[in-house]
Amino acid sequence: MSNVSASKERRDLRTPLARARGLGSGKAGTDHFWVQRVTAIALALLVPWLVGLLVSMVGAELGAVREVLARPWNAVLLAGFAVAAFWHAKLGIQVIIEDYVHVRWAEVTLQIINLLACALGALASLYAIGRIALLG
Amino acid sequence: MSTRERPLSPHLQVYRWQITMTMSILHRVSGVVLTFGTFALAWWLMAVAAGGEAYRDAAECLASPLGQVALFGFSLALVYHLLNGIRHLLWDAGWGFEIPEFYASGWTVAILTVVLTALVWVAVLGGGA
Secondary structure: OHHHHHHHHHHOOOOHHHHHOOOOOOOOOOHHHHHHHHHHHHHHHHHHHHHHHHHHOOOOOHHHHHHHHHOHHHHHHHHHHHHHHHHHHHHHHHHHHHHHOOOHHHHHHHHHHHHHHHHHHHHHHHHHHHHHHHHO | OOOOOOOOOOOHHHOOOOHHHHHHHHHHHHHHHHHHHHHHHHHHHHHHHHOHHHHHHHHHHHHOHHHHHHHHHHHHHHHHHHHHHHHHHHHHOOOOOOHHHHHHHHHHHHHHHHHHHHHHHHHHHOOOO
16 A cells, blocks of 8 residues: 555656645634534523523413514524524535445535535525514 | 455444443534524524414424424433533533543543423423513
């Protein structure tokens, strides 16, 4: 194995840096890790509030639910939750697909579905919150 | 050069069970459950926005036995992932890397998950907090 790569290196006259270039951005390397942690912190703060909000609405009529969700801070924090949660979910599912799906076409297909579905979920949530908050 | 079978690193079955391995895989499993739960929340918000029949259907669905089981599963996954996520964030900050601390924080998360999930459902079944 090491002999094979050594002979390849001998045929390739480029420097190690030249071979590495274009294989991925060093600048974006920690981006996934970092965004996952930042959204995690946001969610750790928002989840207790959200659970309390949802529990307080158990058994409520539609009008009462809309009235609660339309309150300014509730609407803003819920919108923040939707963005952070779907972003965090997208990053997590992405890693699971990378780890377990080793057939290239299936992996790429699932990654695209993951991205589009999470984007759709976030957009639908924001639309619904905006509509409830602004139109009642 | 022939490619001979390389030795593989030992897999799960050779290890004695430890709480850390269960916590690790449950974090991933609960993350997948919560992804579906977040889509359910988006669906519910759309139903609230649409109102009328859409909201009645959604409320009926959530109140059904299957809906209640799903909500319980989501709440359990949410509490677990939140607590174990905080454990992960503390590791990221460099805290709790001694072996006994791994076990202690793992059991703490496991027990708190049961307690807090139970408290949430006491509030739910008590007719709202």
